[in-house]
Amino acid sequence: MQNKQIQIEQDTPSHFPGLYVHVPFCRSKCPYCGFYSIASPTLIPRWLNAFKKEISHCKGHFKEFDSLYLGGGTPTMLDIRDLSNLMDQIFNNFDIAQDAEITIEANPCDLNREKAAAIKSLGFNRISLGVQSFEDNELSFLGRRHTARQAERAMKLLRSLGFENIGVDLIYGFQGQSIKGWINTLKRAIEFEPEHLSCYQLSIEKQTPFVRLYKKGLLSPLSEEMQSAFFLTTSKFLEQHGYTHYEISNFAKNNSFFSRHNRKYWHHVPYLGLGPSAHSFQNSTRWWNIKSVKKYCEMLEGGKAPIDGYENLTEEQLRLEKISLGLRTSQGLDLNKIPDSPESNNMLLRLQDSGFLQIINNKIMPTKKGFLVADQLPLYLLSFAEHS
């Protein structure tokens, strides 16, 4: 028990803010992806200029960042000159801590030795590699431009250049996929001993080609039973191989490899998001940028901040988010976040007895079974209190 408590304290995320930069370009759009990006590189120079203006709008609003995350889109699509230009802008205008976690999302087919070395020299110390699958037929179903071999080559290359924190992104749970096939993909992934793994169960996102196929009946998600089996098998397999299942879809070799940046989203730590569609959060306010490269550029060129909307979160909303985000992490949430009434205490015990969560040292921690129904848990914990 004593040990466990110490471990929880070590797990506490940092309170420094994080900086996110959304690079809204891809060489081609993947049919499952719901993130904003466009497949027309001609706008890159204009976007870079606008980005400089956005930086000048926000510098000074945040103090020292201890994480920087270049996501997208496909940041590795930028050529070395543009990438270095971008990083110069960031480092010249923001205070980035000496030991900051600096991540770039990379597509295997963008990584040649020259590009990978440049990335290293620009200060990136963490790579999130979009592998998605080690089966070529699955890769083509997902609309990926690379093969499994390319992904393996990219991982070898990154290791040889001395990257010590590599994350691999995988997608599972397609129609027709077997658990055996998926475990095989996982095996091939861990041969390279990545420090971090994100395993996302395929979900059908709004306004994607997949949702259109789904509506036409050409694509159907797995049954709940199958999804549940895939999820539990994944967790068990990776834990057996030494990974910690620290968030619904995230695994790390040990807690020093938990994604420092992503954890800020899950713990209400402030973050600044730059680039089209990026979200920011500070002092109970969340705001978001316009979801269009063109409009983003026009607004900045006209001297305006590219903000599309904002909301001030009420105490109630903050609490709801804390609970729902907390229940998505192995760390869980403080017991005192849940209203203290006989009804909600009964419900807590019931959820514990049914194996959805554990209550240890005044913390509510979801089990694997709890992770599987994490969207339902906050409703149970809150509605019961309010019904009384």
Next chain:
Amino acid sequence: MPEIRNFSIIAHIDHGKSTLADRLIQKTGMVDERMFRDQLLDTMDIERERGITIKSQAITLPFVNADGQEFELNLIDTPGHVDFSYEVSRALASCEGVLLLVDASQGVEAQTLANLYAAMEHDLEIIPVINKIDLPSADIERVKEQIEIDLGLDSDLAVLCSAKKGTGIEDVLEAITELIPPPAGHIDKPLAALIFDAHYDPFRGTVVSCRVSSGKVSQGDTIRLMSTGATYKVEEVGIFRLTREPKDSLSAGQVGYILAGIKTVSDTRIGDTITLDSRPASNPLPGFKEVKPVVFSSVYPVASDEYQSLVDALEKYKLNDAALVYQKDSSAALGMGFRCGFLGLLHLEIVQERLEREFSQSIIMTSPTVQYRFLLTKGKTITIDNPIYYPDPVTIEKAYEPYIRANILTPERYMGAVMDLCTERRGIDSRFNCPTPGRLEIQFDMPLAEVIYDFYDRLKTVTQGYGSFDYDLLDYRENDLVKLDILLNGEKVDALAQIVHRDRARPRAIIACERLKDEIPRHLFKIAIQGAIGGTIIARSTISPFRKDVTAKCYGGDITRKRKLLEKQKKGKKRMKMIGSVTLPQSAFVAVLKSDSK
């Protein structure tokens, strides 16, 4: 002074009352073409959505006839559904004549007859109007024959019109002025005005709709309500145009409204007589027959702290719907609430919807039931309208339930289907009558409990819309009645219990379990639904739990999207009722009664 005519339109449902009212209003130039919309008098959203009239509405129409004489025509629009006959009879008490509307292709229906008898009871002048003469299926000669034979009216007086096309409307207006007598009553006599409706205006207090039988009431007068003796100073009187139109006074024969700052809702009683404090009438006007509710159900607030707000809402609602009766009630599962009596199932549905819409109440209504009687071994007879109070079975000597005589009019070809439906609903003692060739009048004695749910809908289905239905209460008859309990995860839910005939208990239990399975959303836990009589389980179903419900990705920093979804789900859950560990949607409480045949 223009001459006054007070009239009402009565008809079977869907024979075109509201459309004819629309045309009369248009013809008399009451509304700009620009402002016109269909179903003009149906001001409630719920009326417009369902295309039915629920509330009587009064409107005063100015009219000049062919001879150049001026008239003030008071039209009182009335509902057509059998549940609202009470509204009709109240409206009739304010009239001297009626337009009896008959559809030119459908002919005389059950409700036409029932309405005709009501009008005769009030000794009113009856003008038959044959509507929808433009339809290709219109058979005017046959309908005229029905008017002569079935209704015993002079078919030569029948006015032909098509309210939809606007033909014959002038003739209808002329007939009203020629055939309906002006109201009797003297302006010089003491004031006597009958309250026939009321509603609550948050700014002005109670708005009383009344018909002045004798005397005159003006702004500034002090009026007295004869049943309570309470007095009020009149702030405003006026007539109903499309909105309230103030006048200096209302005198004998006129229909209008009185505002007198009546804040105490319960002071206003429909059927009461208003008189002047300074010169009271010697006797109150004959009021209305008290209505007896036939269907009972309990109303509970979803959140127990909204009880007081429900108390206020019911009080104000009752003003506008005298047919609703209620008293305090409580349930182990649902807490404090009210036991309510309704005129029928449509009435129940309307009350539920209006409480939710007009009074913003989140309520749960339990499955409707009738009043049962039990003779106990000690010789005592008890009457219960709530399955909760079903007596200990060993103490029951005899059990009785109310029976009705159902009158069904249908084209002959549906005879078999109607017979099947009625016997399935425990109908007995059938009689047949053939008023006109091709049409059949079928009578059945049936338990009221069997028709309160969806009998009317089922009848419409099996007769492809041609069948019509009306009923009279007969008497109580002995039957073998048992209480069907519903258990959720082993816990009895009192609000889901029902009283059923023993022979029908098992099929009903199976249906109830299946319905609840459809209505109750999945939970994190397995839910066992059981139907039981005493300690014996006779039906069961299971709702399997969620196996997986989780979003894989939290969309970068976009937590807002995720939270908004949660907020929506939470709001939905708040509208449900928590019983033990199970959340039940409102619909579950009435779903247990839904029809056996889909």
